[in-house]
Amino acid sequence: MNAPSSAPQSRFAASAPQPKSGILEITPYKPGKSSAEGVANPVKLSGNENILGCSPKAREAFLAVADQLNVYPDGRGTALRTAVAQRYGLEPERLVLGCGTDEVLHLICQTFLEPGDNIVQGEFAFGAYGIGARACQAEVRSAREPRYRLDIDLMLELVDERTRLVFVTNPANPTGTFNTRGELDRLLGALPASVVLVIDAAYAEFCTDPTFTDGLDLARHAQNVIVTHTFSKIHGLAALRVGWGYAPAPIADAIDRIRPPFNVSIPAMAAAVAALADAEFQARSLAHVETWRAWLTQQIGGLGLEVTPSGANFVLVEFPKAPGKTATDAEPFLASRGLIVRGLGNYGLPGHLRITIGLEAHNRALVGALADFLKD
Ligand SMILES: Cc1ncc(COP(=O)(O)O)c(C=O)c1O
Structure with a gap:
């Protein structure tokens, strides 16, 4: 059999299977x-x-589905999709549910990044962005963070015609700092329409500063903003792995095409729905x-x-x-x-x-x- 023309000869001729280029240069995430x-x-x-811990109601809901372990979950995650949409006033079809935000972030990278593309992030960015990008053979560009905070202008300086994704964590991990609504507006306004601004709001529920936004207000009317949220932090459900993204409808549709079909389990979904209701x-x-x-x-x-x-x-x-x-x-x-x-x-x-x-x-x-x- 001939090697596919796109496969480098060295990989075809190797004496053992070789991961695609760049994979072995990735530093694994260290919890x-x-x-x-x-x-x-x-x-x-x-x-x-x-x-x-977690909401006692979430725990109860988790235990209540113990006799459903033999069946697949609803692949659309309708119950959770509806609950998130209602709670935040969002269109259900624009939601992407994931096995933790981690999966949503990986799916975003897989959907947008080709070899030679790049992402822009802060120098102290959460590790998942770089791992997801490098797995797609994309370049990771990290803007300096003076005083441990994202600087919009320094981020914009790194954007070029191969930039596909710009990642902002708000508030950021591991620094805890955040960017204001005004700053995110300015970043979005300065980005080319072809670049997706990803706002990771994993810790948003802990930030009550009046100038703060989790980005949902920006995302509602933009064609190129995705906001992600997680059930791992304020809801205390890290073990169950549930996260979600809110994207423009065409982007949600694209991501959905590669999403593993049953990526949020029945117990995870039941607990998440109950947690969301436990104000x-x-x-x-x-x-x-x-x-x-x-x-x-x-x-x-x-x-x-x-x-x-x-x-x-x-x-x-x-x-x-x-x-x-x-x-x-x-x-x-x-x-x-x-x-x-x-x-x-x-x-x-x-x-x-x-x-x-x-x-x-x-x-x-x-x-x-x-x-x-x-x-x-
Ligand atoms: C900034 C940030 N985004 C995403 C995640 C991952 O969230 P999940 O547990 O939903 O995968 C974390 C987890 O620590 C995080 O710190």
């Missing part, structure tokens, strides 16, 4: 650690999960984050560490460069106290740690441990 050596029952503050749990989660985010920012700042103002359910903390006092030293020190936080070397922030807001006892233990760590 937050969940164990600490020698410490029983450590507290995980490394994954930006909901420390309050009390959402309000409680938000109130908890707002209270303890302010407290942690003030207390950690009081220890002399720089805390970046956060609109999410975590804080970014900068450590000194002095030997013994660095972020790399602090991470195992905190782990030895049973507090697992997130080192950010793979995000290009080796001098920082990202700390998910915990329960009151966790937060107090964290500040106490940091004070001990910083002692001479």
